[in-house]
Structure formats: C-alpha cells, structure tokens
Amino acid sequence: MKIFFTLLAVLSFSFITAQQKSFEEVSIDELTTDTQYASDSPDAVELIWWIPTEYWNVVFSQDPTASESETEQIIDLVEDYVFVMVLKGKVGMFGGITYEDESIIKKQINVTYKGEELKMIETDDLNPDTMNFISMMKPMMKNLMGAMGENMQFYVFESPDKNNKIIPIDPYGTESLKFELGEFSKEVSLPLASLLEEKICPETNKEHSGKWSYCPFHGVKLEEKPN
Secondary structure: OHHHHHHHHHHHHHHOOOOEOOOOOOOHHHHHHHHEEEOOOOOEEEEEEEEOHHHHHHHHHOOOOOOHHHHHHHHHHHOOOEEEEEEEEEEOOOOOEEEOOHHHHHHHEEEEEOOEEOEEEOHHHOOHHHHHHHHHHHHHHHHHHOHHHHOOEEEEEEOEOOOOOEOOOOOOOOOOEEEEEOOEEEEEOOOOHHHEOOEEOOOOOOEEOOOOOEOOOOOOEOEEOOO
C-alpha cells in the first residue's frame, strides 16, 4: 500500500503547486545538495555542480556584508546563463586522485534542458565582467577545497529558443533537465525541493517535501504551511 501512495506522490509532481521560500529562508546546504551530482563509482571522482541564479540570490540575501546594489549587479551578470562546475579524476590504489585534463572534460560535459542540448559558451565570448566573475571563483574554490578546488572546471551554457531568446533553466519548473559527464549522467527532478516551502500532512502535522502533492505514507493531500 505504501508503494502505491509513493507512486501517487511521484506522479503528482507534474501538477505541483507549492509556495516558494524567500531567499532568506532557503538552506544553502540543502540547495547545494540539490544541485550537486556525484557518481557512485569507487574508482573515480565525478562531480557536477549546477549553480542556478537562485543560488547567488540565496547566498547574497544571507550575507549581511552584501549590499543590494552589489547583489543586483552580480545577478545581472549570471541570470541569462547556466553555470556548471565539474570535477573528474581517477582514484588510485592508495586513494590518490589523478585529475582529468580540462580539454577532455570540456568534450564530455553536456546539459540538456526541455529536450534541447544547450550550447557551451567559450570564455572569450562572455562579457568582460562575467569573465572576471569566473576568474574570481577559481582561486576561491582552491582556497576552500585545496587540490580538488584547483581542479574544478567552470563551464557556461546558454539555452536559446527558436527566436534566439535566452531561456534560463527554471528551478521552480517541471521541465526535463539532464547533465552528462562522459558515461555518468544525472536526470534532475525539478522543481528543486530546497526552494519550496514544506507541506503538511493533515494526518500527522509532519512536514514533507514541497514537491509532493500527497503524503507518501497516508495518501492524503498535503496542505500548504500557513503564512
């Protein structure tokens, strides 16, 4: 019976109606977990980190040192693009990691949104401010993660429609989204739960994912949290 209700909850994703959390309420850790995808290979390190525009909104909204004007300037730089950080390497017998060359990773990373493969933008084709923003990210990752951060590769994609209008990935939508890194692939279930208010099961008053319409344990319709 629980399997039936779980299936019902999964099928209801296409009819999601959920309240969005304010950026100040979103857990940065949960959002990071929602947007980082790693393979389970014991012999390789394969990590894809999609950094949606909403990530920067969340980070800066919770940083008391970030001014509103600075936040707006950075959002203007990133909102039309899809930013992806990639780490790939082989794990040796004693745990050492040999990192893959950037030129190889570049050929292996793909992003597909709404069934369309996105176009990778060469760094030289970005505007100077966006290029500088990426350049600032690289030493920050090295300082945070050491050798792993130093070997994180940064890629930028765009998603134009038939009229060449840019369509950023909507993390609140339900469209298909897929990331590929060689043989490793990840189908992302949108919307991102971390950006949504949790819902309440009227049977137990327990909170469940805002992506769900029905409680997977009781089969009853979940209720939105009161304002």
